[in-house]
Amino acid sequence: MKLELRGITKRFGALTANDHIDLTIEPGEIHCLLGENGAGKSTLMNVLYGLYKADEGEILLDDTVVHFSGPGDALAAGIGMVHQHFMLIPVFTVAENVMLGHEPVKGGIVLDLPAARELVREISERFGFEIDPDDVVENLPVGAQQRVEIIKALARDAKVLVLDEPTAVLTPQETDELMVIMKQLAASGTSIVFITHKLREVREVADRITVVRLGKIVATASPTASTKELASLMVGRTVDLSVDKNPPKLGAESFVVAGLTVLDATGNRLLDDVTFTIREGEVLAIAGVQGNGQTELTEAILGLRSGVRGSVTLDGKELVGASVRDSLDAGIGFVPEDRKKDGLVAEFSVAENLMLDRSVGEPFAKGLTIKFDYLEDFAEKAIEEFDIRTQGTTTLAGRLSGGNQQKVVLARELSRELRLLIASQPTRGLDVGSIEFVHDRIIATRDSGIPVLIVSTELDEVLGLADRIAVMYRGRIVGIVGPDTTRARLGEMMAGIES
Amino acid sequence: MSKKNPAASPEAVDPVLDTTLDPALEEPAEASRWKVALDEILSGSPLRTILAIILAFVIGAVLIILTNEDFIKASGYIFSRPSDAWNAARGAVGDSYGALFRGSILNFNGDNFTAVVRPFTETLRLAGPLIVAGLGIALSFRVGMFNIGGQGQLLFGAGFAAFVSFQLHLPFPLHLLVAIVVGIGAAAAFGSLVGFLKAKTGAHEVIVTIMLNYVAFYLLTYVMRTPILQDPTAGGTPKTVAPDKSAQFPLLFGDGFALHWGFILVIGATVFFWWLMERSTLGYRFRAVGLNPSAARTAGINVDRVYILAMAISAAFVGLAGVNQALGRTAGFTPNIDSGIGFDAITVALLGGSNAVGVFLAGILFGAMKAGGPAMQVADVAPELLGVVQGLIVLFIAAPPLIRAIFRLPAASTKIPGSRGRIRALKKGVTK
Numbered sequence: 001m002k003l004e005l006r007g008i009t010k011r012f013g014a015l016t017a018n019d020h021i022d023l024t025i026e027p028g029e030i031h032c033l034l035g036e037n038g039a040g041k042s043t044l045m046n047v048l049y050g051l052y053k054a055d056e057g058e059i060l061l062d063d064t065v066v067h068f069s070g071p072g073d074a075l076a077a078g079i080g081m082v083h084q085h086f087m088l089i090p091v092f093t094v095a096e097n098v099m100l101g102h103e104p105v106k107g108g109i110v111l112d113l114p115a116a117r118e119l120v121r122e123i124s125e126r127f128g129f130e131i132d133p134d135d136v137v138e139n140l141p142v143g144a145q146q147r148v149e150i151i152k153a154l155a156r157d158a159k160v161l162v163l164d165e166p167t168a169v170l171t172p173q174e175t176d177e178l179m180v181i182m183k184q185l186a187a188s189g190t191s192i193v194f195i196t197h198k199l200r201e202v203r204e205v206a207d208r209i210t211v212v213r214l215g216k217i218v219a220t221a222s223p224t225a226s227t228k229e230l231a232s233l234m235v236g237r238t239v240d241l242s243v244d245k246n247p248p249k250l251g252a253e254s255f256v257v258a259g260l261t262v263l264d265a266t267g268n269r270l271l272d273d274v275t276f277t278i279r280e281g282e283v284l285a286i287a288g289v290q291g292n293g294q295t296e297l298t299e300a301i302l303g304l305r306s307g308v309r310g311s312v313t314l315d316g317k318e319l320v321g322a323s324v325r326d327s328l329d330a331g332i333g334f335v336p337e338d339r340k341k342d343g344l345v346a347e348f349s350v351a352e353n354l355m356l357d358r359s360v361g362e363p364f365a366k367g368l369t370i371k372f373d374y375l376e377d378f379a380e381k382a383i384e385e386f387d388i389r390t391q392g393t394t395t396l397a398g399r400l401s402g403g404n405q406q407k408v409v410l411a412r413e414l415s416r417e418l419r420l421l422i423a424s425q426p427t428r429g430l431d432v433g434s435i436e437f438v439h440d441r442i443i444a445t446r447d448s449g450i451p452v453l454i455v456s457t458e459l460d461e462v463l464g465l466a467d468r469i470a471v472m473y474r475g476r477i478v479g480i481v482g483p484d485t486t487r488a489r490l491g492e493m494m495a496g497i498e499s
Numbered sequence: 500m501s502k503k504n505p506a507a508s509p510e511a512v513d514p515v516l517d518t519t520l521d522p523a524l525e526e527p528a529e530a531s532r533w534k535v536a537l538d539e540i541l542s543g544s545p546l547r548t549i550l551a552i553i554l555a556f557v558i559g560a561v562l563i564i565l566t567n568e569d570f571i572k573a574s575g576y577i578f579s580r581p582s583d584a585w586n587a588a589r590g591a592v593g594d595s596y597g598a599l600f601r602g603s604i605l606n607f608n609g610d611n612f613t614a615v616v617r618p619f620t621e622t623l624r625l626a627g628p629l630i631v632a633g634l635g636i637a638l639s640f641r642v643g644m645f646n647i648g649g650q651g652q653l654l655f656g657a658g659f660a661a662f663v664s665f666q667l668h669l670p671f672p673l674h675l676l677v678a679i680v681v682g683i684g685a686a687a688a689f690g691s692l693v694g695f696l697k698a699k700t701g702a703h704e705v706i707v708t709i710m711l712n713y714v715a716f717y718l719l720t721y722v723m724r725t726p727i728l729q730d731p732t733a734g735g736t737p738k739t740v741a742p743d744k745s746a747q748f749p750l751l752f753g754d755g756f757a758l759h760w761g762f763i764l765v766i767g768a769t770v771f772f773w774w775l776m777e778r779s780t781l782g783y784r785f786r787a788v789g790l791n792p793s794a795a796r797t798a799g800i801n802v803d804r805v806y807i808l809a810m811a812i813s814a815a816f817v818g819l820a821g822v823n824q825a826l827g828r829t830a831g832f833t834p835n836i837d838s839g840i841g842f843d844a845i846t847v848a849l850l851g852g853s854n855a856v857g858v859f860l861a862g863i864l865f866g867a868m869k870a871g872g873p874a875m876q877v878a879d880v881a882p883e884l885l886g887v888v889q890g891l892i893v894l895f896i897a898a899p900p901l902i903r904a905i906f907r908l909p910a911a912s913t914k915i916p917g918s919r920g921r922i923r924a925l926k927k928g929v930t931k
Contacts, residue, residue, distance in 0.1 A: 304797065324796065334797065359780050359784050360780055
């Protein structure tokens with residue numbers, strides 16, 4: 001099936017998210033939509049999927065104009081979508097999830113589960129998905145869950161499959177497997193729209209590449225284009241993706257984690273006997289697939305968790321059992337992995353967010369009254385220094401783009417006298433320009449002689465920043481290796497293979 | 500900062516807004532449905548509030564017309580003489596809303612100046628407890644909590660103030676001050692219990708406050724039957740002794756008016772509320788916890804302590820309403836001293852958008868309806884009609900899409916209560 005978008009324009013108020021976008025997807029093609037966050041990729045796909053109504057333009061399927069008033073119409077027309085966040089019911093089996101919404105029935109009312117199971121088995125075998133229809137979804141690894149999403153779409157005869165940032169949650173191995181699946185599907189005639197901002201994947205799998213920037217199509221490129229070329233098209237300038245840094249000037253082992261264990265309410269070990277040290281002026285990066293104890297590790301260090309055993313010392317001061325306030329006062333700067341939930345108050349202004357961790361006493365308050373003049377000056381300096389793109393100090397933080405929100409968090413955390421910086425997923429969801437900025441600040445912090453702990457699921461980031469890499473799997477540290485370790489070896493470790 | 504992004508050139512989309520333009524990218528809100536609804540209600544614009552009030556009064560007018568005897572008679576022959584029905588309708592609405600105005604603002608029929616302006620001072624007197632109690636509830640809203648325990652906290656404040664007012668015998672200003680402080684303190688302690696239970700056990704404050712309303716009411720009734728509070732002349736009925744003269748709020752404008760110094764305290768409380776919520780570090784922490792407890796905790800704010808403190812201060816404001824009730828009189832009172840203020844305060848807080856000025860004005864409006872009720876009754880309209888109007892006002896405020904649809908207003912912006920004042924303060928900082 002040939003899919004054509006003609007002159008699609010979508011406005012949100014004064015903002016044009018999609019500006020006369022023309023896009024043709026040929027049958028059996030893997031078409032990559034490449035662009036920074038906020039470039040308008042997802043908006044475009046939501047228009048295609050019937051979630052948004054375009055202000056202008058039309059959608060054609062095999063040269064016939066179609067109108068979708070909701071995802072139901074799009075599905076019926078053969079367009080399937082795999083969202084970034086899976087739309088699965090965890091306690092249902094694969095077959096139950098796949099049939100949800102169009103349950104096969106016998107005799108009008110009786111659920112025909114065997115038919116659904118057969119369908120899943122058939123699709124799974126045809127493409128080598130290795131999915132058992134009777135497995136409960138929550139027991140499956142993330143990569144398998146994603147394949148269930150794909151089966152869901154194929155079970156409804158999707159001719160065009162939209163994959164929205166599908167690799168964000170996958171290990172390198174799972175990503176490679178997904179690439180193979182994508183190629184198989186394309187070979188069998190399914191068109192694939194692959195939305196991403198990861199350049200390496202694009203070059204590996206795409207037949208054609210369309211680059212979107214600020215709501216407009218800026219170029220079409222072939223997969224033979226170099227990473228550098230693609231990156232410059234994406235951001236509109238030449239970027240340097242590698243992180244420039246000098247060899248570390250190592251100081252004392254000021255941060256020591258020994259035998260750190262975190263138990264949940266039922267006694268499960270979320271973090272199991274984790275031990276490492278970081279020296280002054282060194283970056284230790286924790287690599288691993290999301291959900292292998294990284295969150296618990298940073299929260300335990302900061303004092304946000306209960307059920308913590310073991311020891312965490314910073315400059316000789318024991319932090320297990322200390323309150324968050326004590327940990328911050330000991331000199332920890334913390335960039336949380338979920339900045340919207342833990343890093344910012346979206347309804348507070350930029351200025352108010354900058355004093356979130358110091359709401360008592362100097363420098364932002366005199367007695368019980370906030371010194372708004374001082375706060376204003378402070379905010380202006382931070383906006384200048386951290387290049388925060390905001391209309392002003394009073395703009396609500398929730399109105400900023402992800403990159404600028406992250407700069408607000410960084411500006412706040414780095415403005416204190418630090419003895420340790422913990423940055424969790426510091427560049428998740430950021431555009432290339434902001435990534436570069438954040439990385440530079442992190443390296444600058446390290447070079448000023450402060451130990452830095454980075455948690456990241458992005459191998460590129462880990463390899464770029466780290467002086468040493470600790471790989472986590474199921475709450476344990478599989479091993480601590482040097483930054484020259486190969487991608488393949490790190491991938492194995494992330495899957496729990498020790499050596 | 501050499502890394503200016505040329506992509507963000509002037510003709511480009513404002514980078515400040517770029518990711519928020521796509522609602523599908525937004526994570527589903529973690530906050531509870533209650534909180535989302537509350538945020539929506541509290542972000543209401545003054546315009547919408549005024550329209551809601553007007554609309555409620557219009558519907559009230561329709562009710563007045565439809566229940567008016569003359570109109571019903573005239574509508575029997577409406578096609579032969581429509582003017583009769585029209586005149587009857589106009590007369591009915593004019594009479595009753597006229598009576599409401601005369602009863603609550605100015606009575607033009609008064610013989611002397613005192614009689615003319617007395618209704619407005621009555622409005623202020625009745626508004627006082629509504630305003631402070633409303634401020635208390637508003638504070639809990641701003642911290643993301645639902646204090647439904649206004650009644651109980653008010654009764655605690657009134658009961659303890661009453662105890663001091665006739666069991667201790669002190670000279671005038673001191674006696675009054677001690678009674679006020681004890682009343683407020685008792686209510687604050689009672690309220691902090693709610694915060695404590697929430698912080699330590701996770702008990703939901705709605706359940707706890709509702710249950711504590713019963714505890715407070717029956718406890719006070721019980722104590723009013725014992726010598727601690729009971730008026731010995733009252734026989735078996737639970738009724739307190741009248742406060743000593745030295746513990747009563749003095750009248751503001753002499754004997755002609757019942758308005759007393761309690762209202763000055765209300766004004767002071769309103770100013771204090773504004774400072775607390777918009778200017779102080781404590782209010783900053785309250786707001787941070789109310790808007791995003793997770794981020795507040797991560798930034799080192801002790802969220803549990805904030806819950807306890809916020810409930811204590813919230814209850815202290817409500818307690819002041821109780822003190823106002825107990826000491827703003829020359830006679831004793833029964834356990835019905837609350838007279839619905841504890842619950843009306845929730846309405847006042849919602850109507851006032853949980854900010855100081857809004858709650859003050861909303862309190863005056865509700866006070867006016869209380870003051871004007873008897874006059875309306877004289878004009879042959881049952882004052883219960885005003886209850887309907889009050890309910891409708893809140894319904895319209897709480898159902899923003901409805902009022903937007905009726906008046907074809909654009910969708911609500913994401914304004915946060917009190918943010919305009921803070922933005923002004925910040926702007927003042929710029930010009931300096």
